[in-house]
Amino acid sequence: QVQLQESGPGLVKPSQTLSLTCTVSGGSISSGSYYWSWIRQPAGKGLEWIGRIYTSGSTNYNPSLKSRVTISVDTSKNQFSLKLSSVTAADTAVYYCAREFPVIVGATALFDYWGQGTLVTVSS
Amino acid sequence: EIVLTQSPGTLSLSPGERATLSCRASQSVRSTYLAWYQQKPGQAPRLLIYDASSRAAGIPDRFSGSGSGTDFTLTISRLEPEDFAVYYCQQYGSSPPVTFGPGTKVDIK
Numbered sequence: 001q002v003q004l005q006e007s008g009p010g011l012v013k014p015s016q017t018l019s020l021t022c023t024v025s026g027g028s029i030s031s032g033s034y035y036w037s038w039i040r041q042p043a044g045k046g047l048e049w050i051g052r053i054y055t056s057g058s059t060n061y062n063p064s065l066k067s068r069v070t071i072s073v074d075t076s077k078n079q080f081s082l083k084l085s086s087v088t089a090a091d092t093a094v095y096y097c098a099r100e101f102p103v104i105v106g107a108t109a110l111f112d113y114w115g116q117g118t119l120v121t122v123s124s
Numbered sequence: 125e126i127v128l129t130q131s132p133g134t135l136s137l138s139p140g141e142r143a144t145l146s147c148r149a150s151q152s153v154r155s156t157y158l159a160w161y162q163q164k165p166g167q168a169p170r171l172l173i174y175d176a177s178s179r180a181a182g183i184p185d186r187f188s189g190s191g192s193g194t195d196f197t198l199t200i201s202r203l204e205p206e207d208f209a210v211y212y213c214q215q216y217g218s219s220p221p222v223t224f225g226p227g228t229k230v231d232i233k
Contacts, residue, residue, distance in 0.1 A: 046212065046225075047212060047214075047224040049222035049224070052220075062220075098168075100222075103175075103217055107217050107218055107219065108218055108220055109216050110159040112171055112180070114168035115168065116167075117168050
């Protein structure tokens with residue numbers, strides 16, 4: 001059973017960089033043709049896809065966040081990470097990591113495993 | 125980018141009743157690449173339905189999905205107490221970005 005667990009600071013100051021890591025257990029992050037994604041959800045609101053990475057290092061980002069987002073992978077640690085720069089209060093949200101199960105190479109896919117989520121608050 | 129709309133925003137029903145949730149896409153969804161997720165307070169979303177009508181592993185058969193093109197439906201045949209939650213649709217099989225619908229909240233009447 002694949003499990004994902006987010007970790008990182010729960011409080012980030014405005015203008016700084018938010019950094020989160022997702023640790024994958026129960027399977028190798030390098031096995032299979034999966035994408036590894038970040039999704040966020042402000043309190044009381046819907047889901048926003050941030051971006052994803054393939055184990056080759058290939059990435060796709062949401063155009064609305066692209067200029068501020070970097071997603072990377074460390075296959076030796078079975079982890080992938082999110083960096084979001086120049087944060088503001090609007091970036092306060094629960095951040096989820098998830099496995100994306102593709103049906104077509106390169107296309108968007110469905111999410112079959114999710115982390116429990118971690119709340120990140122942007123405040124001075 | 126395909127935009128998804130869901131209706132109604134909130135559905136107030138009693139246990140044992142039938143719930144019908146709608147998801148409409150701004151353009152035709154490739155094949156039947158439409159998924160439904162359930163989210164309970166404080167929890168991550170859980171995959172319920174994929175390919176518009178296939179139940180994910182462990183999902184009870186009171187959950188069913190249907191539809192194609194631009195119109196999709198999630199039906200819960202008889203609501204159980206644990207089914208009161210928010211439901212999101214998501215299309216896939218297209219170029220990024222991933223998009224989700226805004227959600228339908230099913231609450232207890």
